[in-house]
Amino acid sequence: MMRRTVGAALLALAVAAPATADTTSSPGPEPxxxxxxxxxxxSAGQPTQLVAGLWSDTLVGPGEDPANTRWFSYTRAMAQSRVFVGVVASAVDPVNDQIRVEVRSSDGEACGSYDDSTASSAPGVLMGALKVVGLENDDPACxxxxxLRIAVSRGSTSGxxxxxxxxLRVVEEPPLPSDDDSEPPADHFLQTLATDEAAPTAGARSFDDAPSVDGTVRDQVPQGTERLWxxxxxxxQALAWRLQVPSRPESETSTPDPQVEVTLFDPMRNAFDGGAVDAETSGSYGFDGADLSDTTAPIADAQLSxxxxxxxxxxxxxxxxxxxxxxxxxxxxxIELTVGATGEKTGAPDFPDAVTGPGGRVGPAGYDKSTPFLVGDGVFSADVSGTPTSPDDEAAADPDVRRIAGFAVGAASLVSLLAGVVLLRRRARFSRAAAR
Known part of the structure; x- marks a missing residue:
């Protein structure tokens, strides 16, 4: 079966890309x-082949139409591995938009799906979902x-x-020894961070440009936008954060109080809440201001929380x-945002000394138990950070090719379609369509 490769897709985009992009519209906030x-x-019959890494594409039209679903395939480099598939999207519809990721085995066996949606009850701009394939309770085929076949769509959204x-980010991790005595992560409790002198540090509207923070920073976030640190x-280690919003001046109270929300994104760029007991993640810029905080579970070999x-x-x-x-x-x-990495650096899993490829083939070159995560084309890492590209993939790594291809994929349509759109969303955990 013929499949489109990443290299061919990039070449086609570079050839078809316009020399310039129309940027004359859009008074609304930038995505x-x-x-x-x-x-x-x-398509389902001819998915685009991917290697580990971070990739971008555009969905058009309702998610219920199979023709509007983007299909990809990923070939494991390690036998019995865990494959992390994360997807993040910029919401377009303020009330009825959704992003969904689904994974299947090569013979069509469903390995699970997950989705995230928007609603008018909260202000988030980004949606993110995650599927992990290779957990102990997965179907043997998965x-x-x-x-693995990966489908990205707008879920049940129609119209x-x-x-x-x-x-879309794909990361592969070697198999871990089975532990029949393992317990699911227990409830964890809120750590309310003490604030220090706030340093002016503007949040970014880009994952790649987000400034690192360890302490307290201050900024001003415009309505209709989302800022990242x-x-x-x-x-x-665990992640603890605290957001303080001051009382709104009486001179500004003639308009509705803007709602403020904090969302976390893990290394797969999947949206989640820390989930600590008594956490508060949303409030408003009003008479009483807001003091919000949450804490994640510590990073352990349970992998999921x-x-x-x-x-x-x-x-x-x-x-x-x-x-x-x-x-x-x-x-x-x-706002004043305080962020801290709490806990000792300890508890790394005992990854195998060597791995084999699927079907008993020789394992991938470059693997070492100290750098177990396959995060790029032939690139192994001790953690899931950055967006590495293969040294041989000059076309993908070249910023001019990325920029031109980005115009071809959909930048011009975003300028016109995102103008003036109200970007709101809720963290609707209870309404998500499937389980990992």
């Missing part, structure tokens, strides 16, 4: 930049299948004709402010 090397997803950009976690892939690497703290429902000028909400 968050997702990052990733542009590719074009295929544990052993050398090839939408707008384009929605997304980024980054922190690195190692084995045994709630909706997150707790692996060592870069995590993001995203602060979003809802767009004004009136025609008044948008308000910039002052």
């Amino acid at each position: 968050t930049e997702l990052g990733g090397t542009p590719v074009v997803g295929g 544990l052993s299948s050398p090839e 939408l004709a707008s384009s929605m950009p997304f980024a 980054k922190v690195h976690l190692d084995w045994g 709630g909706d997150a892939a707790l692996v060592p690497g870069d995590y993001w703290v995203a602060v979003s402010v809802a767009t004004s429902p009136t025609d008044d000028a948008p308000i910039e909400v002052p």
Whole structure:
């Protein structure tokens, strides 16, 4: 069966890309930049082949139409491995938009799906979902299948004709020894961080440009936007954050109080809540202000806690402010954000000394138990950070090719379609369509 390769997709995009992009519209807020090397997803019968890494594409139209689903394939480099598949998208519809990732074995066996959706009750701009294949309770076909099929769609959403950009990240981890005595992660408790003198540090509208923070920073977040900060976690560490929003001046109270929300993104760029007991992740810029905080579970070899892939690497703290429902000028909400990596760096799993490939083949070159994560084309790492590319993949690594291909994939359509859109979302955990 013929399949499109990443190299062919990049070449086609570079040839077809316009010399310039129309940027004359869009008075609304700019969308968050997702990052990733542009590719074009295929069909169920002819998926686009991917290697480990971060990729970007665009969904068009309703998720219920199979023709609008993007299909990819990934071939395991290690037998019986865990494959992390994360997808993040910029919401377009403020109430009824969704991103969904589904994984199947090469013979079509369902390995599970997960989704995230928007709603008018909260202001988030980004949606993220994660599927991990290779857990002990997975179907045997999903544990052993050398090839995995990945479908990205807008879930059950229908009636939408707008384009929605997304980024897809694939990371592979070697199998861990079975532990029949392992327990699911227990409830963990809130750690309320003490604040220190706030340093002015502007949050980014891009994952790749997010500034690192360890302490207290201050910024002003405009209505209708989401801003990102980054922190690195190692084995045994947890992420704790605290967001303080001051009382709103009486001179500004003629307009509705803007809602403020904090969302975390794990190294797969999947959206999740820390899940600590008594956590508060949303409030408003009003008379009483807000004091929000949450704490994640520590990173351990259990790998999963709630909706997150707790692996060592870069995590993001995203602060979003809802767009004004009136025609008044948008308000910039002052915030102070305190972030800390708590706990000792300890508890790394005992990864195997050597691995084999699927079907008993020779294992991948470059593997070492100290760098177990396959994060790029032939690139192994001790954690899941950055967006590495293969040294041989000059076309994918070249910033000019990325920029031109990005225009071809959908940047021009985003400029017109995202203009003036109200970007809101809720963390609707209870409504998600499937389980890992």
